Amino acid sequence: MTNVQSLRCKECGRDYPQEPIYVCDFCFGPLEVNYDYDAIAKNISRESIQDGPLTIWRYDELLPASRDNAVNIGAGMTPLLKADNLGKELGLNNLWIKNDAANPTHSFKDRVVSVAATKAVEFDFDTIACASTGNLAGATAAHGAKAGMNTMVFIPADLERGKILGAAIFGSVVLVNGNYDDVNRLCSELGDDRRWAFVNINMRPYYAEGSKSIGYELAEQLGWHAPKHVVVPVASGSLFTKVYKGLQEFAQLGLIDSADTKMHIAQPFGCSPVAKAFIEGQAYPKPVVPDTIAKSLAIGSPADGMYSVSIANKTGGSGTIVPESEIAECMKLLAETEGIFTETAGGVVISALRRLAREGVIGPDEETVALITGTGLKTLEAIADSVKTVTIDPTVRSFDEVVTGAPVS
Amino acid sequence: MPFRRVKFTFKTEKIQSPVIYELGHKFDVVTNIRRADIDSENGWVILEIEGTVDEIERGLEWVREQGSDVSSLDGDILAG
Ligand SMILES: Cc1ncc(COP(=O)(O)O)c(C=O)c1O
Numbered sequence: 001m002t003n004v005q006s007l008r009c010k011e012c013g014r015d016y017p018q019e020p021i022y023v024c025d026f027c028f029g030p031l032e033v034n035y036d037y038d039a040i041a042k043n044i045s046r047e048s049i050q051d052g053p054l055t056i057w058r059y060d061e062l063l064p065a066s067r068d069n070a071v072n073i074g075a076g077m078t079p080l081l082k083a084d085n086l087g088k089e090l091g092l093n094n095l096w097i098k099n100d101a102a103n104p105t106h107s108f109k110d111r112v113v114s115v116a117a118t119k120a121v122e123f124d125f126d127t128i129a130c131a132s133t134g135n136l137a138g139a140t141a142a143h144g145a146k147a148g149m150n151t152m153v154f155i156p157a158d159l160e161r162g163k164i165l166g167a168a169i170f171g172s173v174v175l176v177n178g179n180y181d182d183v184n185r186l187c188s189e190l191g192d193d194r195r196w197a198f199v200n201i202n203m204r205p206y207y208a209e210g211s212k213s214i215g216y217e218l219a220e221q222l223g224w225h226a227p228k229h230v231v232v233p234v235a236s237g238s239l240f241t242k243v244y245k246g247l248q249e250f251a252q253l254g255l256i257d258s259a260d261t262k263m264h265i266a267q268p269f270g271c272s273p274v275a276k277a278f279i280e281g282q283a284y285p286k287p288v289v290p291d292t293i294a295k296s297l298a299i300g301s302p303a304d305g306m307y308s309v310s311i312a313n314k315t316g317g318s319g320t321i322v323p324e325s326e327i328a329e330c331m332k333l334l335a336e337t338e339g340i341f342t343e344t345a346g347g348v349v350i351s352a353l354r355r356l357a358r359e360g361v362i363g364p365d366e367e368t369v370a371l372i373t374g375t376g377l378k379t380l381e382a383i384a385d386s387v388k389t390v391t392i393d394p395t396v397r398s399f400d401e402v403v404t405g406a407p408v409s
Numbered sequence: 410m411p412f413r414r415v416k417f418t419f420k421t422e423k424i425q426s427p428v429i430y431e432l433g434h435k436f437d438v439v440t441n442i443r444r445a446d447i448d449s450e451n452g453w454v455i456l457e458i459e460g461t462v463d464e465i466e467r468g469l470e471w472v473r474e475q476g477s478d479v480s481s482l483d484g485d486i487l488a489g
């Protein structure tokens with residue numbers, strides 16, 4: 001039993017049955033899961049949530065599947081940490097880090113794929129598929145393995161070895177000789193003519209709902225209220241729109257008093273169509289060809305870009321374009337101040353946060369959450385030049401000479 | 410017959426030139442507009458194009474040459 005009423009077109013409002021479909025036949029608008037909030041309100045409370053499992057499935061009243069059938073490897077309920085050291089550096093006295101690198105495959109994608117895989121099983125698919133340059137690949141391969149499904153994970157052949165192996169350990173991956181566009185086109189064609197559960201194509205309405213759990217967790221972990229600011233790394237914009245939706249739903253259900261959170265878009269210079277649209281006052285992003293070291297954010301044609309711009313505007317949020325040169329620097333800053341090693345997307349978020357603090361967009365005492373969505377261990381090449389080590393001979397003398405710099409007596 | 414759902418994004422000054430009309434005449438494809446916004450500075454049109462795969466590709470290439478961005482309606486699928 002779930003509280004889903006239909007899939008509803010975000011543009012024209014037409015309703016569709018709960019099936020593996022994602023686009024409105026009439027206007028080609030995207031479909032979104034539509035819930036019976038009256039029914040949810042009757043069943044949900046802070047207590048009922050707190051009694052649930054320590055995963056995203058504690059919020060299953062607000063997800064399109066029940067925890068009883070969940071394909072679950074433990075996604076969600078990641079730490080929310082008070083970041084006083086980093087806060088001091090940036091002049092922020094009320095700063096929190098949501099560390100989603102602590103998910104099972106080390107990124108927030110476990111949240112979305114856990115939901116997509118659960119629906120894929122429910123719809124009787126035997127194959128789960130995705131195209132990814134890293135995080136989504138790992139999450140899909142791992143959940144596919146747990147569900148006992150065939151997995152089809154498409155990866156550009158020139159991707160770093162570590163990322164390929166990190167997904168391939170769970171089962172088969174397919175390396176594609178070609179660039180981003182080639183992989184996109186291939187997967188779009190395969191998505192059309194194979195009966196597969198493609199997590200971010202025909203499963204997308206369900207998949208995307210998984211990201212709402214970050215919004216729920218922020219509210220719950222802060223002691224049942226919404227933060228004043230959230231800074232979010234944006235690629236397709238799905239995460240951004242769903243964190244917002246999660247906070248709004250909690251307010252609507254009375255689980256928190258209000259959700260006046262300002263939503264801030266963070267993108268790297270080499271791929272910033274959404275932030276650029278916000279800054280230039282355009283309603284929707286113009287597609288770009290990505291060229292950024294933040295590969296996890298390299299989406300030039302963002303499906304939810306327009307909705308993200310609208311939410312940033314509506315909430316009094318912002319859009320920040322981060323120089324490529326600050327990404328590794330800010331990964332290092334977070335690591336050195338808070339003991340958290342994030343990937344490039346996290347570097348983008350911290351750099352954006354620093355700018356927002358400097359510019360006074362975020363006030364010193366305002367409660368602020370920076371979303372850290374993935375681990376640095378998958379993008380080691382990004383920091384190779386900015387991290388230094390020393391090497392010594394195995395003698396005390398060498399140690400003193402090189403490390404302590406003490407004169408040798 | 411194969412079809413593709415695509416989004417054209419263009420500067421609205423270009424709206425003067427009937428790109429979609431010409432697309433249907435210069436190439437052996439059928440176009441079907443579903444949604445559009447031509448009020449703001451960057452306009453867009455969402456449409457379906459039906460034809461052979463080759464003819465669709467040739468047609469879309471021509472649309473790009475006219476200065477429009479052509480993107481898949483689903484956005485990029487290859488994710489991080
Ligand atoms: C680490 C990380 N952060 C953020 C994102 C952005 O996700 P979305 O496409 O939902 O905007 C991604 C997407 O791949 C990601 O891998």
Ligand SMILES: [Zn+2]
Pocket residue numbers: 009010011012013014024025026027028029
């Ligand atoms: Zn519609």
